[in-house]
Amino acid sequence: MPGLGTTYGRGGATTFEMDIKNADSILIMGSNMAECHPVAFRFVLQAKTRLENPATVIHADPRFTRTSAMADIYAPLRAGSDIVLLGALIRYVLEKHEPIFHKPDGHLSERERFFHDYLVRYTNAPTLITEDFKDTEDNDHAGLFAGFDDQKRQYDFKKWRYEMVESKDGAQSAPGEGKAESFTAQVGALVGKQPKQDPTLQHERCVFQILRRHYRRYTPELVEEICGTPRDVFVKVAETLYNNSGPDKTSALCYAVGWTQHTTGVQMIRAAAVLQLLLGNVGRPGGGILALRGHATIQGSTDIATLYNIHPGYLNTPSALRAHDTLLDYIKTETSATSYWSNFPKFIISQLKAWYGDAATKANDFAYDYLPKIIGDHSHMPMFIEMSNGTIKGFFAMGQNPAVGGQNASFQRQALAKLDWMVVRDLYETETASFWKDSPEVTGGKLKPEAIQTEVFFLPAAAVPEMDGSFTNTMRLVQWHDKAADPPDDARSDIWFTVHLGNRLKQLYADSKEPRDKPMQALVWNYLNPEENAKWRIKDEPSAALVMKEVNGYPWASRGPEGETSPLVKSKALPTFADLKDDGSTACGAWIYTGIYAPTEKEPLGHNHAANRQGDDWVSLGWGFSWPANRRILYNRCSADPAGNPWPKEDRLAKLYAAPGKPERKGYVYWDAAAKKWVGVDVPDFAVTKPPDAPAKPNGVGLDFHDGASPFIMKADGKGWLYVPSGLVDGPLPAHYEPWESPIVNAVYKQQSNPVAIKWDIPGNPYAKVASPDYPHVLSTYRLTEHHLSGVMSRWLPWLAELQPELFCEISPEHAEEIGVRNTEWIVISTPRGSIQAKALVTRRIRPYRLKDKTVHHVGLPWHWGYKGLVRGDVVNNLSALVGDPNVTIHEAKVFVCNVARA
Amino acid sequence: MNVFVADPDWGWWIILYFYLGGIAAGAYFIATLIDLFGRVEDRELARPGYWIAFPLIALCGLFLTVDLGRPERFWHMLFRSEVVHEAIREGWPKSGWGTFLHAPFAKYWSPMSVGSWGLLVFGACSGLSFLGSLRSNGFLARLLRYSIFGKIIALIGCVLGFFVASYTGALLTATNQPLWSDNTWIAPLFLISSASTGMAALILINGLRGVDPSGLAHRLMRAETWCIFLELVVFAIFWITLTPFIRVILSTWQGLLLLVGVSMFGLLLPLALHWLPGHAASRLVASSVLVLIGGFVLRYALLREDEALLTKGPAIAVPAVDYERPPLISHFSPEDGRPPGQPGADPMNRSPETAPRSKVFQGD
Amino acid sequence: MPEPVGFFTDTTVCIGCKACQVACHQWNNLPAEPGPNNGLPVLSGDSYDNTGHLSSVNWRHVKFIEQFSPDRKQAAWLMMSDVCKHCSGAPCLEVCPTGAILRTEFDTVYINDPACNGCRDCISACPFGVIHVDETKHVAQKCTFCYDRLKHNLTPACAQACPTQSIKFGPLKKLREEAKGRVEQLQKTGVKDAYLYGADDKILGGLNAFYLLVDKPETYGLPSNPKMPSRSVPWSILWSGLTAIVAGLGIIFSFRNRTRVEPARGARQRPQEGRPA
Numbered sequence A: 001m002p003g004l005g006t007t008y009g010r011g012g013a014t015t016f017e018m019d020i021k022n023a024d025s026i027l028i029m030g031s032n033m034a035e036c037h038p039v040a041f042r043f044v045l046q047a048k049t050r051l052e053n054p055a056t057v058i059h060a061d062p063r064f065t066r067t068s069a070m071a072d073i074y075a076p077l078r079a080g081s082d083i084v085l086l087g088a089l090i091r092y093v094l095e096k097h098e099p100i101f102h103k104p105d106g107h108l109s110e111r112e113r114f115f116h117d118y119l120v121r122y123t124n125a126p127t128l129i130t131e132d133f134k135d136t137e138d139n140d141h142a143g144l145f146a147g148f149d150d151q152k153r154q155y156d157f158k159k160w161r162y163e164m165v166e167s168k169d170g171a172q173s174a175p176g177e178g179k180a181e182s183f184t185a186q187v188g189a190l191v192g193k194q195p196k197q198d199p200t201l202q203h204e205r206c207v208f209q210i211l212r213r214h215y216r217r218y219t220p221e222l223v224e225e226i227c228g229t230p231r232d233v234f235v236k237v238a239e240t241l242y243n244n245s246g247p248d249k250t251s252a253l254c255y256a257v258g259w260t261q262h263t264t265g266v267q268m269i270r271a272a273a274v275l276q277l278l279l280g281n282v283g284r285p286g287g288g289i290l291a292l293r294g295h296a297t298i299q300g301s302t303d304i305a306t307l308y309n310i311h312p313g314y315l316n317t318p319s320a321l322r323a324h325d326t327l328l329d330y331i332k333t334e335t336s337a338t339s340y341w342s343n344f345p346k347f348i349i350s351q352l353k354a355w356y357g358d359a360a361t362k363a364n365d366f367a368y369d370y371l372p373k374i375i376g377d378h379s380h381m382p383m384f385i386e387m388s389n390g391t392i393k394g395f396f397a398m399g400q401n402p403a404v405g406g407q408n409a410s411f412q413r414q415a416l417a418k419l420d421w422m423v424v425r426d427l428y429e430t431e432t433a434s435f436w437k438d439s440p441e442v443t444g445g446k447l448k449p450e451a452i453q454t455e456v457f458f459l460p461a462a463a464v465p466e467m468d469g470s471f472t473n474t475m476r477l478v479q480w481h482d483k484a485a486d487p488p489d490d491a492r493s494d495i496w497f498t499v500h501l502g503n504r505l506k507q508l509y510a511d512s513k514e515p516r517d518k519p520m521q522a523l524v525w526n527y528l529n530p531e532e533n534a535k536w537r538i539k540d541e542p543s544a545a546l547v548m549k550e551v552n553g554y555p556w557a558s559r560g561p562e563g564e565t566s567p568l569v570k571s572k573a574l575p576t577f578a579d580l581k582d583d584g585s586t587a588c589g590a591w592i593y594t595g596i597y598a599p600t601e602k603e604p605l606g607h608n609h610a611a612n613r614q615g616d617d618w619v620s621l622g623w624g625f626s627w628p629a630n631r632r633i634l635y636n637r638c639s640a641d642p643a644g645n646p647w648p649k650e651d652r653l654a655k656l657y658a659a660p661g662k663p664e665r666k667g668y669v670y671w672d673a674a675a676k677k678w679v680g681v682d683v684p685d686f687a688v689t690k691p692p693d694a695p696a697k698p699n700g701v702g703l704d705f706h707d708g709a710s711p712f713i714m715k716a717d718g719k720g721w722l723y724v725p726s727g728l729v730d731g732p733l734p735a736h737y738e739p740w741e742s743p744i745v746n747a748v749y750k751q752q753s754n755p756v757a758i759k760w761d762i763p764g765n766p767y768a769k770v771a772s773p774d775y776p777h778v779l780s781t782y783r784l785t786e787h788h789l790s791g792v793m794s795r796w797l798p799w800l801a802e803l804q805p806e807l808f809c810e811i812s813p814e815h816a817e818e819i820g821v822r823n824t825e826w827i828v829i830s831t832p833r834g835s836i837q838a839k840a841l842v843t844r845r846i847r848p849y850r851l852k853d854k855t856v857h858h859v860g861l862p863w864h865w866g867y868k869g870l871v872r873g874d875v876v877n878n879l880s881a882l883v884g885d886p887n888v889t890i891h892e893a894k895v896f897v898c899n900v901a902r903a
Numbered sequence B: 001m002n003v004f005v006a007d008p009d010w011g012w013w014i015i016l017y018f019y020l021g022g023i024a025a026g027a028y029f030i031a032t033l034i035d036l037f038g039r040v041e042d043r044e045l046a047r048p049g050y051w052i053a054f055p056l057i058a059l060c061g062l063f064l065t066v067d068l069g070r071p072e073r074f075w076h077m078l079f080r081s082e083v084v085h086e087a088i089r090e091g092w093p094k095s096g097w098g099t100f101l102h103a104p105f106a107k108y109w110s111p112m113s114v115g116s117w118g119l120l121v122f123g124a125c126s127g128l129s130f131l132g133s134l135r136s137n138g139f140l141a142r143l144l145r146y147s148i149f150g151k152i153i154a155l156i157g158c159v160l161g162f163f164v165a166s167y168t169g170a171l172l173t174a175t176n177q178p179l180w181s182d183n184t185w186i187a188p189l190f191l192i193s194s195a196s197t198g199m200a201a202l203i204l205i206n207g208l209r210g211v212d213p214s215g216l217a218h219r220l221m222r223a224e225t226w227c228i229f230l231e232l233v234v235f236a237i238f239w240i241t242l243t244p245f246i247r248v249i250l251s252t253w254q255g256l257l258l259l260v261g262v263s264m265f266g267l268l269l270p271l272a273l274h275w276l277p278g279h280a281a282s283r284l285v286a287s288s289v290l291v292l293i294g295g296f297v298l299r300y301a302l303l304r305e306d307e308a309l310l311t312k313g314p315a316i317a318v319p320a321v322d323y324e325r326p327p328l329i330s331h332f333s334p335e336d337g338r339p340p341g342q343p344g345a346d347p348m349n350r351s352p353e354t355a356p357r358s359k360v361f362q363g364d
Numbered sequence C: 001m002p003e004p005v006g007f008f009t010d011t012t013v014c015i016g017c018k019a020c021q022v023a024c025h026q027w028n029n030l031p032a033e034p035g036p037n038n039g040l041p042v043l044s045g046d047s048y049d050n051t052g053h054l055s056s057v058n059w060r061h062v063k064f065i066e067q068f069s070p071d072r073k074q075a076a077w078l079m080m081s082d083v084c085k086h087c088s089g090a091p092c093l094e095v096c097p098t099g100a101i102l103r104t105e106f107d108t109v110y111i112n113d114p115a116c117n118g119c120r121d122c123i124s125a126c127p128f129g130v131i132h133v134d135e136t137k138h139v140a141q142k143c144t145f146c147y148d149r150l151k152h153n154l155t156p157a158c159a160q161a162c163p164t165q166s167i168k169f170g171p172l173k174k175l176r177e178e179a180k181g182r183v184e185q186l187q188k189t190g191v192k193d194a195y196l197y198g199a200d201d202k203i204l205g206g207l208n209a210f211y212l213l214v215d216k217p218e219t220y221g222l223p224s225n226p227k228m229p230s231r232s233v234p235w236s237i238l239w240s241g242l243t244a245i246v247a248g249l250g251i252i253f254s255f256r257n258r259t260r261v262e263p264a265r266g267a268r269q270r271p272q273e274g275r276p277a
């Protein structure tokens, strides 16, 4: 989620679902929210059906979906063309704003003043960029930013930097090597110079002007030609968003994988993030960006990472490719000294302590060397390529079904056949578990079961109601769920499997004298609380609550005695992450979650706040726990003006939700001059006692480096980044590139597709040429309300299977007529990777896109079917390609090209 | 016309019931009319009416039962099953009569409900008459046919015969099915069709018996001519009331059959045969056979047309004009116009004891 | 007696997610719609509706109506969750000859399984095609308005599951008020076609499960003018009575008439037997 992360500081959604009901307009783009997020969508409808000033709902999607049906404005656009439309919206807003900065200060209307202050104080619009920077417009719209290396296909990010204030007194002492100094103390040495700014926004190298030049050509006409969105619809969208943003109105934006699953996905989200900053909607109620997450607790599984490149709490995994040799090196490379991240040493050292306990001492760099280092991109697709190459020999599929959900699924299934062993833990025998006997490669004769050496272990998993645990949802809200029943027979929860696997491995290595086995021996690994299992059949189920307590953190010294009952039971949970130390006295699994188990009066050792169920009609701080520190809207310092007073909308909402018995509030989060602190209905996302007029300290460490009007505390300059000088590998500004496979030539730049996209020119993964006549149609894959992902949790269930019983392919009547196909007849869809059969669902909800010089047919495939289960169908991912976004290596399942013919 | 309803799936059993039940009822009331009002010498002509009425109606009872989803519960139409079960729990028939007395159950506004009782009593009457007509003379005949008691049976049976002949039509009308509920002339149509088919059956059987062909030709034929003529009139009214829907109806083969089949075979041809000069017995036989075929086609086509219209469903351009039926008697049933919260068609309601459907409530 | 309850279904906020349908299945422990696709239905091709209609196992059914002009300038996709209307004047209840259909204390219409004998009269009477016969139990089945849940003070499963509150459950009176407000709001915001179906007593004396629609009822597969079956009965009696009298008199007259007609040519003559003494 670097799209949001690089712009605002954190990758999480900036707001919470319930707050959407306060929006004045809502743009849903890159998500089929009603179908995929029906419960969150309820708040969209609450906004729309609100009696006073109902909100206008906009849906921009290639297909007319159940979300479009609920929208006031439906904006069709060709898949993969989003940055053109978003860029045009950015241009529209920039041009509206531009006159503000030519007016003398006193002559601004309330609305103009709002935009002026928001842009100048809260974003990096005034910040100057060095002369090294060159835009995509240069070289006759080459489409490349400064610093591109054609050979390596990568950028030199140094060319995108801020211009810094030259002279700076009190130059930092060189980072002290002295071991006596604490790690945190050494962070001060990392503080750099203040960036140069032009608050009039007129300097030609200030971000505002760079932005204007960059998007100059993103006009409504261009939108019509490239996206196929009718011009009048675009204008309506732009007007709606602009008119519904400002001091007294806010607009919200919701997206999901309709944006992420692109080779330009991160930049699409970036474009949205920029737009919301320009409209002054970030950090304010009814505004923000709601990144709609997928899988249950997918947010949680990035927070407490299942990703290869981040540790829990968004700490980068030590890498052999970076200056991460020692703990100090690692801290020096990873710490951003002028933001809240200046506390990085506390986070990592507490984490090491939680993992290696007594073995983590100051003397051994807190066992930093126990951590394995990554040596490259080990994400899903590279992993399967290595599997296919025979490098990876064993594989756990725990709650995943890559034989259906993986891109170029046939390639992935064949990679599975190269393994020595595979463990599948699932509720049912999935397509992955049975690939060796039921896959099309086997039934088609390409693979022979007797020749497949992969030893498959299928282990039955427990389902959610059969275990304690928590979900972290889209809004970073952690909600606890209690076990309701024992799992049947041998089925066990994943936590059971993982903990007991760990125990056995520890046993296995217990007597080893090898230094390399030290980490295993030192691992702190005792989570049993027999008391919790008293009423259940399964007596050795580990306690999820204790894991949560460890994640929250506790003083190492408070740990109880080792024994059958985990020492965590007696340990005393830490109240906040401000209590973390870098001297090894605190242990904490993931600093962002600290506070989730904070002690209360009744439970001095810690209370599970995720289990709280005290909701109200809005912010509901008493319902669950939302990281960080139970904040619901991030960057909520933006909900007050630079002087700390609430904006008119915040004022109005505070009155609207006022109720007898609740403390009186003037705004969302604002400066209470009398009490000398930030107060409001939410937890302030700011230094609570830092006055709004506090000046920035040039040498200040952490938040001291920012002034009192810098809401983005995780950013080095405290500002929202319209322009991203670092953190993204494919450019500081979103620029439109065609998808990796496209039926048309890029009409904006000479550069056809993302110049640094990750591609694999390997056998079994061919790509279609640009504008290939063999594959003339755009194909997009997506979900249906009725099914879940690879279908294992829905196709096996008659009540869901009956609702969408067969794989279908949505095509327009125009397209159907061209190929002579009628509704429900079989058709063949093919790409360079393979072909599948599906029944045609001919519907006007799909439309052909009339672009500048070509009409393009759009083809839609839900991808929930496979060769197991009650209802079966071809695997849609046999069609998709292995190709990735350069920032996060996500695939491009949302758009590639295909051919369609009668079966 | 409402094409959004579900098909009650009244198939062959019901078609046969409507048809044979109609013949039985017709034959019976004709026989009783002859017995009650005809000349003494014609009574022999009436006997076959009793012969067929009872076996046919008994057969019909069987068909109706077989047609039920739960045949073993056929008696629920007559007695409130819950009350009976309660009475049985109280020891009925030894005791529990107090409860049992509440069991008999009928809704006067519901043709099926009243029809069940009507059928039962008609069955009893026709059964007795059947016994009374086995021999033309003798004790049974005297007791069950010629005595005052016999006359009373005949009178009741006659009225019920008319009832049984027509209530099936009212049953179709008292629904929301397309065509059936779009006019109120099916009941009289069925009634008169029962008369003509019953008469045709009488003619044929008497013909087979060789009973007084001339008298037969004479009087039965005149009655038959009258019935067919009347049926033609009712049939015409029936179609006239369906005017707004004629296009839709005739777009199905069942609808065409209903119009053409019935009018040709059941009405026009027989009438022509009747009205041709002279009295060829063969023509009479032919006309009777045609009438019987026509009567069958009427039931068959009318019942099947429902399914046909529903299959076409909303695809057929349903005319916006709907059949307005101002009530002849407002609030004929207590359900009609019931304000929320008030008792309606079934004031005897008791809260059902619901079997819990989900595990959650088990054991509470 | 508890207050009469109902459903106000606002179709303008129905997202067609079918959660209501699934919740009903689950609560009432109903099997899936049978079909030839490994026991399940095949793709219907009718928008996103693959179960087709209310049935003995689908007591809720979500309808999908696509309304697009060829140029897509007019574009709407209507969704509506259909269910038994629990009519104030309930045709099914009115005709049921066994008394199996009851009105509960919540003013809902309930089929008492054990009493039903599967005559299907209720099916023919229901103007909305709600009732169907169960293939294994062979009795009439339909929405119970979650009678068992109401008894335990729980919201019906479907309303509880509806993520958008398209299905609103509550006391009928309150719902009608709320619905009126919503229609006014829609009218104000330019949805001129919005209206309530079944909220007043025009349709069968009122529907306890009533709807907010934005097109004519037929578009949603609802009749605009459903009938109370009993209204036809007096007419049937009248016409039948008249016909019976005319027919009866005719028959009597035919046998009373003393004029002799010459026996038909070729007809055999036989003495009449069995004349009573």
Ligand SMILES: Nc1nc2c(c(=O)[nH]1)N[C@H]1C(S)=C(S)[C@@H](COP(=O)(O)OP(=O)(O)OC[C@H]3O[C@@H](n4cnc5c(=O)[nH]c(N)nc54)[C@H](O)[C@@H]3O)O[C@H]1N2
Binding pocket: A029, A030, A031, A032, A033, A035, A036, A037, A060, A061, A062, A063, A065, A078, A079, A080, A081, A082, A255, A256, A257, A258, A259, A292, A293, A294, A295, A780, A781, A782, A783, A784, A785, A786, A787, A788, A789, A894, A895
């Ligand atoms: N019922 C149900 N809900 C789910 C899931 C499920 O399987 N079933 N899965 C969950 C998971 S894991 C996820 S990640 C989320 C995903 O949630 P969504 O992202 O909302 O789901 P998708 O259906 O994959 O894609 C959304 C929409 O993107 C559109 N689209 C395709 N290409 C483009 C494009 O280039 N631009 C734009 N603007 N739109 C495009 C598609 O037409 C589609 O309507 O849903 C979650 N919720």
Ligand SMILES: Nc1nc2c(c(=O)[nH]1)N[C@H]1C(S)=C(S)[C@@H](COP(=O)(O)OP(=O)(O)OC[C@H]3O[C@@H](n4cnc5c(=O)[nH]c(N)nc54)[C@H](O)[C@@H]3O)O[C@H]1N2
Binding pocket: A257, A261, A294, A295, A398, A399, A400, A401, A402, A405, A406, A407, A425, A426, A427, A428, A430, A461, A462, A463, A464, A494, A781, A782, A783, A788, A789, A790, A791, A792, A793, A863, A876, A877, A880, A893, A894
């Ligand atoms: N073409 C195309 N491909 C896509 C996408 C797309 O939009 N288009 N979307 C992508 C996205 S966003 C996602 S998230 C992926 C999802 O892809 P996968 O994660 O591979 O698919 P799922 O079907 O969710 O697999 C989850 C499995 O976990 C099992 N499971 C459920 N609960 C438990 C449990 O408690 N323990 C264990 N061990 N197992 C459990 C389920 O039965 C199921 O088999 O697919 C991706 N693939």
Ligand code: SF4
Binding pocket: A036, A037, A038, A039, A040, A296
């Ligand atoms: S399935 Fe779960 S996560 Fe998805 S919308 Fe429903 S409640 Fe929310």
Ligand code: SF4
Binding pocket: C083, C084, C085, C086, C087, C090, C091, C092, C093, C109, C125, C126, C127, C128, C129, C130, C131, C142
């Ligand atoms: S909708 Fe049909 S089943 Fe429901 S109460 Fe009305 S008539 Fe009866």
Ligand code: SF4
Binding pocket: C095, C096, C097, C098, C099, C100, C101, C111, C115, C116, C117, C118, C119, C120, C121, C122, C123, C139, C140
């Ligand atoms: S099928 Fe059952 S519920 Fe319906 S009318 Fe007949 S007895 Fe009553």
Ligand code: SF4
Binding pocket: C023, C024, C025, C027, C028, C059, C060, C083, C142, C143, C144, C145, C146, C147, C156, C157, C158, C159
């Ligand atoms: S009220 Fe209960 S029975 Fe009726 S549709 Fe809803 S869930 Fe099903």
Ligand code: SF4
Binding pocket: C013, C014, C015, C016, C017, C018, C019, C020, C021, C062, C079, C080, C081, C161, C162, C163, C164, C165, C166, C167
């Ligand atoms: S649950 Fe609600 S929103 Fe979903 S289909 Fe049913 S009525 Fe519509």
Ligand SMILES: [Mo]
Binding pocket: A257, A293, A294, A295, A298
């Ligand atoms: Mo996902």
